[in-house]
Amino acid sequence: MKRILFAIALLGVCLNSTTAQKKKLKQVEVTAQTIASQPSGKAYAIDLTRAGTIYTFAADSNYSRVRVRTSKGEMTMTELLAKTGKTVTGKLSIGMTSDLRAQRIGLTRVRGGGVRFNPDTDCGGLVCACNDPDGQDCIDMFDSGKCGVIAVCYPDGCFCIRL
Numbered sequence: 001m002k003r004i005l006f007a008i009a010l011l012g013v014c015l016n017s018t019t020a021q022k023k024k025l026k027q028v029e030v031t032a033q034t035i036a037s038q039p040s041g042k043a044y045a046i047d048l049t050r051a052g053t054i055y056t057f058a059a060d061s062n063y064s065r066v067r068v069r070t071s072k073g074e075m076t077m078t079e080l081l082a083k084t085g086k087t088v089t090g091k092l093s094i095g096m097t098s099d100l101r102a103q104r105i106g107l108t109r110v111r112g113g114g115v116r117f118n119p120d121t122d123c124g125g126l127v128c129a130c131n132d133p134d135g136q137d138c139i140d141m142f143d144s145g146k147c148g149v150i151a152v153c154y155p156d157g158c159f160c161i162r163l
Contacts, residue, residue, distance in 0.1 A: 025099055026053040032060045043067040043076065046094070048150055054095035054103060061092070068094075070150060072163045081152075083161070084127045090155040097151040097160050101142035104134065104153070117141045129159040 028046075035044045045067045046055050057066070063077035070080075081088060093100065117130050117140035128146050130137040138158040141147065148162030 024052075025095075025103060028053060028055045030055055030057045030061065030066075032058050032062065035062055035065050038065060045069065046077075048094070048096060051096045051099055054093055054099050056091060056093045059090045059092075070163055080150075080161070083163075084152075084159060085125070086127065086129065086152075086159055088152065088154045093153045095151065096149055097142055097147045098149075100151040100153055100158065101139065104138060104142075104158075117144065119144050119146045126162050127159050128162075129157060131157040133158050 030044065038044050043065050047053070047069045049069055049071055057063075057077075063081065066077035067074055068077050068080050077094075093103075095103075117128075117137045119128065119141075122129055122141065123144075123146045126148070128141050128144065130141040132138055133153045133155065138153070141158065141160065142151070147160030150163065151158060151160040
């Protein structure tokens with residue numbers, strides 16, 4: 001009887017642990033109007049010091065009016081993107097690398113002989129980049145161990161930033 005109770009308790013702990021690992025990601029849609037509606041001199045702020053939130057910005061967003069809080073301090077989104085050397089066009093999603101990976105894992109599709117992510121050629125300076133935002137290249141990049149804690153995805157690909 002004690003063994004059965006122990007087994008049931010152990011099973012409960014395991015199920016609870018598995019459920020806790022499947023966290024719910026908060027999706028925040030940010031429009032150009034949201035940013036513009038901030039009082040003069042006050043920027044729209046996003047916090048990238050804690051996991052669990054992905055911010056998606058409209059293509060016409062004014063990134064100079066967005067403050068990004070990271071573990072290394074605060075800067076505007078324009079400054080952060082300038083550090084990467086990447087030109088981002090279209091809708092942009094930004095969050096912790098683990099959150100963007102979790103969001104994209106369900107999008108992985110079977111690849112037909114395309115180019116794979118290669119950390120030796122696809123990483124340099126502060127950035128690793130992939131060109132397959134909805135597929136295996138970006139999942140491989142997120143899993144490579146080469147990424148920093150912040151990641152950005154947009155229609156042409158994803159990149160992760162080591163600050």
